[in-house]
Amino acid sequence: MKAAIIDGYVDEPSCLGVPPYVAPYPRYIYGMLKSAGFEPKYFTIDYLREHPEVIEKLKSFDLAVIIAGIAVPGKYLGGKPLSKKELFSMNVARRNILVGPITLELSDKDRRMLEDVEVEVLDFPFEKRLFEKLEGKKFDLNAFAVRGAEVVRQHPDFPHIICEIETYRGCYWGRCSFCIERVHKLWFRSPEDVLKEIKALYDCGVRYFRLGRQTDFFSFLGEFEEGVPKPNPEEMKKFHRAIWDLCPKIKTLHLDNVNPKTIAEHPEESAEIIKTIVMYQTPGNVAAMGLESADERVVRKNSLAATPEEVMFAIELINKYGRHPSYNGLPYFLPGINFVIGLKGETKETFEINYEFLEEVMKRNLLLRRINIRQVKIFPGTPMEKEGDRRLKKHRKEFLSFKNRVRENVDTPMLEKMLPKGRKITDLRVEVEGKISYARQLATYPILVGLVGMYPRNLYVDARVVDYGHRSITAVEADLDVNKATLEQLELLLGKVGREVYIRRPIGSDAELETIAGREALLYLKVG
Numbered sequence: 001m002k003a004a005i006i007d008g009y010v011d012e013p014s015c016l017g018v019p020p021y022v023a024p025y026p027r028y029i030y031g032m033l034k035s036a037g038f039e040p041k042y043f044t045i046d047y048l049r050e051h052p053e054v055i056e057k058l059k060s061f062d063l064a065v066i067i068a069g070i071a072v073p074g075k076y077l078g079g080k081p082l083s084k085k086e087l088f089s090m091n092v093a094r095r096n097i098l099v100g101p102i103t104l105e106l107s108d109k110d111r112r113m114l115e116d117v118e119v120e121v122l123d124f125p126f127e128k129r130l131f132e133k134l135e136g137k138k139f140d141l142n143a144f145a146v147r148g149a150e151v152v153r154q155h156p157d158f159p160h161i162i163c164e165i166e167t168y169r170g171c172y173w174g175r176c177s178f179c180i181e182r183v184h185k186l187w188f189r190s191p192e193d194v195l196k197e198i199k200a201l202y203d204c205g206v207r208y209f210r211l212g213r214q215t216d217f218f219s220f221l222g223e224f225e226e227g228v229p230k231p232n233p234e235e236m237k238k239f240h241r242a243i244w245d246l247c248p249k250i251k252t253l254h255l256d257n258v259n260p261k262t263i264a265e266h267p268e269e270s271a272e273i274i275k276t277i278v279m280y281q282t283p284g285n286v287a288a289m290g291l292e293s294a295d296e297r298v299v300r301k302n303s304l305a306a307t308p309e310e311v312m313f314a315i316e317l318i319n320k321y322g323r324h325p326s327y328n329g330l331p332y333f334l335p336g337i338n339f340v341i342g343l344k345g346e347t348k349e350t351f352e353i354n355y356e357f358l359e360e361v362m363k364r365n366l367l368l369r370r371i372n373i374r375q376v377k378i379f380p381g382t383p384m385e386k387e388g389d390r391r392l393k394k395h396r397k398e399f400l401s402f403k404n405r406v407r408e409n410v411d412t413p414m415l416e417k418m419l420p421k422g423r424k425i426t427d428l429r430v431e432v433e434g435k436i437s438y439a440r441q442l443a444t445y446p447i448l449v450g451l452v453g454m455y456p457r458n459l460y461v462d463a464r465v466v467d468y469g470h471r472s473i474t475a476v477e478a479d480l481d482v483n484k485a486t487l488e489q490l491e492l493l494l495g496k497v498g499r500e501v502y503i504r505r506p507i508g509s510d511a512e513l514e515t516i517a518g519r520e521a522l523l524y525l526k527v528g
Contacts (some may be wrong), residue, residue, distance in 0.1 A: 002061045002095060003038040005029055005151070008045045008068030008070035008082025009101050013181055013255055014215045015164055016172075017067075019044065019078035019157055020429075020442055024098065024166045024213055024374050025067050027201075028127060030151035031144030036134035038063065042154040054094055064093035064499060065130070066119070071377065077431055077438060077448065080155075084110070086258050089240045091117040097133070099126040104180055104379050125184060132323045142193040147407055148160075149200035154442050159458030160429055160458055162252060162442050166213030167194055167220045173259065175303035176292070176451055177344060178376045181215055189241045193247060202247040208442040212256030217287075218273050228265040233272035240280035250425035251282070251427070254444035258287035258335075261306040267317065274321045283326030285333040286369045286445045287318055292340045294357035301345035307523070308357055311337065319366045328441070331418060334369035335356040336445060341399050342376040342392040344384070351395070351402040358410050367418055370445050370471070371411060373403050407470035415473060418467050424478050424522050430455045436474075437489070439463075448472040452489050455519060464524055466492055482507050482525040493524045 007026050010017040017023025023072065026042060033040040033445055041061075048055055058064060068082040081104075082090075090096060096119045103124045114121055122129050131139045145166075148444035155161055170184035170257055198209060214220055219229040221236055250411075255277065263270040265287035276286065293299060294308040306314075315335045322333030339354060361368060375392050378384050392399070419425070428439035428449055437455040450472060475487050481507045488500030497517050507513050514522060 001038045001063070003033045003040045003063040003065065004058050004061050005033070005040055006045060006064055006066045006082075006090070006092070007042065008066060008087075008100070008102075009072060009079055010067060010069045010071075011072045011081070012069070012101050013179055014169075015166075015213050016210075016256070017164065018074075018076045018081060019046070020161050020208075020431075021078075021157060021210070022152060022161050022163050023067075024164055026156075027148040027151055027163075028144045029065050029067070029099075029130070030147065031133060031146070031148030032127075032131050032136060033063075033065075034147055035144065036136040038134070038395060040151070042151045042158055044079065045086070047156050048077050048373075049192060051082075058434050060091040060092040063391070064090070064096045066090050066096065066098045068098065068099045069104070069124070071101045071104070071379070073377065074374075077298065079476065082353055085301075087119075088113055088117055089336075090119055090428075095120055097130065099130060100124060101180065102395065104183070104381075105377075110182055131395040142189065142196070145193075146196040146200045148306055149192055149197065149204050149206075149411050152206055153202060157458075160442065161206065161209065161285075162208035162210055162444075163196060163201050163206050164210050164212045164256075165194060167211055168214045171215040172203075172219065172224060173215075173261070176290070176305065176412045177302040177387075178340060178369065180379050180382065182382070186224075191235070191242070195242055198243060199246045199272070202250070204508075207250055208252040209250060210252075210254045210256060210444050212444065215257050216259035216262055217255045218258055228259075228261055230266050231262065231269040231273050233269050233276065236273050236446075236498070237276045237280070240276055243281065253281045254285045255281065256288050256371065256444055257284075258289050259305055260289045260291070260311045262451050263314040263317055264306065265283045265312035267293070267313070270314075271317060271321070274318055276331065278322050281333070282443075284330035284441060284443045284446070285322070285334045286335045286336045287314075288313060288338065288445070289371075290344050291337045291357070293343060293346070294356065295346070295350040295353045297347075298345045298350055302343045312357075312360070315361060315366050315368065316364070325423070328427060329419070329423050330441075330443075330447075331367065331369070334367050334418075336372070337368060338374070339370045340374060341378050341395070341402075342389060344387050344391075346391050346395065348395065348398050351398045354400060355405060358406060361432070362410065362413065369418070370415055372405055373399075373406060375399065391395075411470050412468050415471075416466050419473060421465050423465045424462060425449065425465065425475065428461045428463055430457055430459045450474045452476050452492055453486060466524075476524060478524075479526045480524060482513055482521075485525065494521055 467474035
């Protein structure tokens with residue numbers, strides 16, 4: 001029996017699957033299909049858009065499992081998620097099943113339309129029900145994860161992918177008014193099972209990993225008996241050592257979500273885990289933390305996990321051990337925070353309180369790797385369903401003003417402090433070609449780099465910082481040969497004197513270059 005997995009990509013509070021990220025779902029489903037006697041093939045929605053002839057071939061397949069759902073919308077460089085409009089034309093195989101977080105936002109009309117085009121909807125979470133429909137004998141998600149690892153080789157961007165690894169599922173807090181994590185029952189994987197999956201992916205050629213599927217990495221392997229889970233530094237250290245023992249040539253090992261309340265409630269244990277992360281994970285790492293709002297009224301009305309004071313404490317503790325620059329040009333480990341706009345209790349004053357929180361971060365000379373500001377997305381079954389989006393509409397002007405102030409007055413100064421001009425950043429993968437090529441490290445929340453010059457996709461380049469955008473930097477290739485550089489590159493690096501250097505080429509020595517352009521030119525350019 002032939003089966004297709006169509007990856008329309010997911011983006012959830014605890015999981016990212018838009019390229020270059022690969023979510024666990026395609027791997028689990030591939031393992032399920034293999035276990036149920038199917039011969040699965042994997043396709044991304046971007047690949048199918050580029051190859052419409054393949055869609056025709058899929059009509060002969062027995063089954064297509066379509067994965068989709070952008071619960072936390074963002075801007076994506078590596079892929080374009082499946083749209084609802086496209087979804088209604090996804091009747092490609094003899095039997096079609098839709099899975100993923102997209103099912104949480106389908107209206108009754110949407111469901112009827114999907115029935116009309118013979119697409120069956122399996123509500124989220126879906127894994128066990130899907131396997132039952134495949135007539136599988138035994139449901140074992142850990143076994144599927146290992147058996148399904150080989151699917152990554154079918155990804156169009158392989159080996160330039162970063163695999164999202166699930167350590168546990170669900171949220172022990174589970175009260176935030178807007179969050180869909182409440183649909184998951186807490187499910188914990190043993191370190192042995194996680195390690196088996198990482199090793200299986202590593203053996204398939206994967207070298208980039210993000211421990212990102214859980215809602216709070218510090219709680220993994222911790223004590224969940226009562227209250228806020230207590231981290232277990234010793235077990236966490238053993239876990240990290242085991243990863244490197246099994247997979248010694250990993251290039252990226254990062255994490256995603258951290259609950260600042262865990263750090264505030266258990267500072268000693270959290271400090272030890274931060275040290276372990278700095279030592280055993282790779283640099284450029286980010287702890288994404290949910291502040292959501294610095295307004296105490298909003299915190300109470302939405303049952304948010306951490307107070308502004310607790311978040312500030314977590315920011316300080318991570319900075320204490322992780323802010324120093326490393327061999328790849330980025331600080332070892334920094335916090336990132338999320339704001340959510342449109343929550344219950346929000347007033348115009350909320351935006352000023354949020355901005356004052358960021359001003360205090362800067363006043364204390366702390367670094368934030370990234371600041372996400374997003375508008376709340378309303379899901380059925382959450383407390384925000386009754387509230388709706390009325391505050392989003394009411395505070396549209398304040399939202400845009402707040403976002404612009406943060407981008408202008410906070411993001412850019414943070415970047416300048418974190419990545420001063422001349423800093424070398426290594427292993428930038430070119431994703432978009434052009435006169436300005438766009439490149440990023442394969443990492444968690446990588447910085448977007450506008451690389452001056454034409455570079456082919458998937459080339460890895462080291463570059464030096466020369467300028468800043470709101471959330472990005474402009475750079476030129478490190479150790480650029482002055483006699484091969486373009487005029488645009490020379491002018492960006494050297495200003496008006498760049499044209500003179502260009503005209504007087506070939507330059508014969510460092511001394512000649514220094515005479516024409518000054519000593520600083522030697523930081524960016526080489527001769528021969």
